[in-house]
Amino acid sequence: MASDVQMQNLLNPHLSGLEEYTPIQPFEVLSRRLGIPAEQIVKLDANENPYGPLPAVAEALAEYPYYHIYPDPQQSELREALSDFVGVPAAHILPGQGADELLDYICRLFLSPGDAIINTPPTFGMYSFDAKLQGGQVIDVWRREDYSVDVEGIERGLEAGDWGSGTAAPSPLPTPQSPVPKILFLTSPNNPSGTWLADDDLRRLLALPLLVVLDEAYVEFANPPSRADWVLTHDNLVVLRTFSKAAGIAGLRLGYGIFPAWLMPTLWKFKQPYNVNVAASVAGLASLRHTDQIVAVVEKLKSERDRLYAELAAIPYLRPNPSEANFVLCRVEGRDAGGLKQSLERQGILVRYYNKPGLDNCIRISVGRPEQTDRLLAVLRML
Ligand SMILES: *Cc1c(COP(=O)(O)O)cnc(C)c1O
Numbered sequence: 061m062a063s064d065v066q067m068q069n070l071l072n073p074h075l076s077g078l079e080e081y082t083p084i085q086p087f088e089v090l091s092r093r094l095g096i097p098a099e100q101i102v103k104l105d106a107n108e109n110p111y112g113p114l115p116a117v118a119e120a121l122a123e124y125p126y127y128h129i130y131p132d133p134q135q136s137e138l139r140e141a142l143s144d145f146v147g148v149p150a151a152h153i154l155p156g157q158g159a160d161e162l163l164d165y166i167c168r169l170f171l172s173p174g175d176a177i178i179n180t181p182p183t184f185g186m187y188s189f190d191a192k193l194q195g196g197q198v199i200d201v202w203r204r205e206d207y208s209v210d211v212e213g214i215e216r217g218l219e220a221g222d223w224g225s226g227t228a229a230p231s232p233l234p235t236p237q238s239p240v241p242k243i244l245f246l247t248s249p250n251n252p253s254g255t256w257l258a259d260d261d262l263r264r265l266l267a268l269p270l271l272v273v274l275d276e277a278y279v280e281f282a283n284p285p286s287r288a289d290w291v292l293t294h295d296n297l298v299v300l301r302t303f304s305k306a307a308g309i310a311g312l313r314l315g316y317g318i319f320p321a322w323l324m325p326t327l328w329k330f331k332q333p334y335n336v337n338v339a340a341s342v343a344g345l346a347s348l349r350h351t352d353q354i355v356a357v358v359e360k361l362k363s364e365r366d367r368l369y370a371e372l373a374a375i376p377y378l379r380p381n382p383s384e385a386n387f388v389l390c391r392v393e394g395r396d397a398g399g400l401k402q403s404l405e406r407q408g409i410l411v412r413y414y415n416k417p418g419l420d421n422c423i424r425i426s427v428g429r430p431e432q433t434d435r436l437l438a439v440l441r442m443l
Contacts, residue, residue, distance in 0.1 A: 074173050074195030096408040102435055104426040105410040107251070107278070107387050109308030111357050111429070113343060117309065120346035121339060131341060133333040138341045141348040142316055146288045146301070152318050154327050155336045155344070159277055159302040159315030164190050166243065166273055166298065169323075169330060171196040176239035178217075180209050180246065182253065182418035184275065187245035197239040199223050202418060207253035207381065209246065211261050218268055244268065247275040249282050252414065252424040254383025256282060266294050273298045277315075278385035280306035280358050281365070291318045298323070303340075305386060306358050307347045314340040361386050365427045371437050372425070378440070387426045389419075397421040400443065407439050 084106075091098040103110075135155045143150040156162040163186050171177070173195030179188050181200050188198040201213045201223070217223045221238055244265060248257035257274075266272055276299055279286045288299045299318040304310035314336065319327060347354060369388050372380040379391040392400055401413035401423055412424040425436065 072195075075193075078192060090410075094405065094408060100408055102409040102428060102432045104387075104428050104432065104436065105412045105424075106310075107305055107385070107426045108310050109305060109357065109361070109386070110427075110432065111360075112308045113312075114308070114347055114350050114353050114357075116346045116350050116353075117343045120342050124338070124342045127338055129338070131334050131336060131338045135336055135341060138336070138344055141345055145348055145351060146286070146318060148289055148291065148318050151324065152291060152321065153316055154319060154324070154331070155314065155316045155341070156331075157315070157335050157337075157340070158304060158313040159275065159300040159317070160186055161313075161335060162300055162315060162317040163187065163273070163275075164193070165327065165330065166271075166317075167191050167194050167196065169326065170242050170271060174239055176241040178214060178241045178244045178270070180214075180250075182207070182414075182416070183245070183247050184251045184277075187273075191243075199239070199241055203250075203253070203255075207250060207255040209257055209261055209265075211264050214244065214265065215268065218270075242271060244270045244272050245275065246272060247277070248287075249278045249383065249385040251278065251385065252387065252389045252412070252419070252422075253381055254278075254385045254387060254389060255381075256284060256384045259284075259287075262287065262290075266290075266297060269296075271296050271298065273300065275300045277302045278305055280354070281362055281386045282384035284384075288318045291320055295320045295322060303344055303347060307344075307354055308357070309340075309343050309347070312340045312343050313337075314344045361427050364430060364433060367430075368425065368427055368433050371433070372440075375437075375440055387424050389422055389424045392421045392423060397423050403443055404436070404439060407435075409436050409439060411436075 087098060091101055138155055139150040139153045142153050167190040171191060171194040176197040176199050177187060177191040178199045178201055180203055182203065191198055201210050201217060204210055246257055249255060274287060274297060276286055279301065291297050291299055297320065300315065302315035365383060365386060365388065369380050369383065372378050372388060372390055377393050377395055379393060381389045398413055398415065401411055404411055414422045
């Protein structure tokens with residue numbers, strides 16, 4: 061019989077360097093551990109929408125009669141509704157099982173072992189995760205102190221083919237044999253900083269010989285508008301959006317990409333036929349029939365974000381970063397952010413804690429309902 065080691069040797073060799081996944085405790089488990097009923101937990105750690113799905117979503121899900129039938133592989137109805145919503149022809153739109161699935165597709169379509177992506181940390185973790193799954197390398201061009209993208213650093217690195225000096229580092233650099241970057245991942249508003257990427261910067265980056273993936277998971281919360289329609293005039297731009305944040309259905313897994321025309325035929329051949337399940341598309345369609353209600357929820361969250369930011373700024377040991385998203389990143393000064401996270405958790409308030417380059421001693425707080433903000437602030441002022 062073959063041994064485990066022999067079997068392990070059959071694995072794709074580039075998978076051996078993957079980092080271990082840090083599991084997130086399910087909400088119910090945490091509620092039991094803390095001895096606090098789930099409905100009393102103030103969950104501000106994952107940028108979910110505290111108002112949840114629109115009432116029309118629950119109704120549509122309850123009434124839908126065809127769960128025993130496979131989904132439409134082309135998602136035609138959903139793509140038409142998305143086209144009206146985004147203002148881009150349906151021929152450019154591909155729904156996915158969350159924006160996350162589309163990030164994975166993009167990496168699998170473009171990267172072979174030895175290819176690279178350009179990443180702009182601190183940012184969302186899935187870009188480097190998906191690139192490494194493909195054996196891709198990650199070139200980190202660190203954001204500046206104010207979390208803006210180091211556009212010159214990216215331009216200089218590409219020009220020189222050398223990433224050692226261009227980065228505003230705290231990073232060592234990756235490149236054993238100068239891999240060729242193919243994809244630049246950008247996030248606007250950025251997670252976890254909430255930073256907007258200016259039009260001029262995006263235009264300069266689009267002039268580079270790279271596929272630019274602009275992740276707009278939080279764009280509904282921003283004051284400047286989405287750049288989804290730029291895909292129609294830029295052949296190297298992909299824009300990703302999601303129903304997880306503004307539309308409040310993170311658990312149902314529904315996102316979509318706006319892709320240039322030349323890439324669509326390959327995507328159609330490549331994608332899993334039934335990637336988007338029926339419940340997700342029923343919920344997505346119901347949400348899109350009531351975009352006025354989504355806008356109303358988003359407006360509530362935006363004004364709550366502005367109140368949260370102002371209140372956090374008045375707490376002496378916190379330095380909140382201005383945000384265009386539904387969360388606020390805070391640097392913690394003169395005390396330990398990890399300890400602060402734990403003290404909040406004991407009171408049933410969950411926030412995200414970071415302690416890594418660019419995010420040392422930080423917490424990120426998602427925008428909740430006003431009464432949740434009040435509970436958070438009361439504890440923060442007491443600590
Ligand atoms: C939450 C998030 C996503 C994931 O969206 P899903 O549609 O839930 O997969 C993508 N990008 C960023 C930056 C996010 O924070």
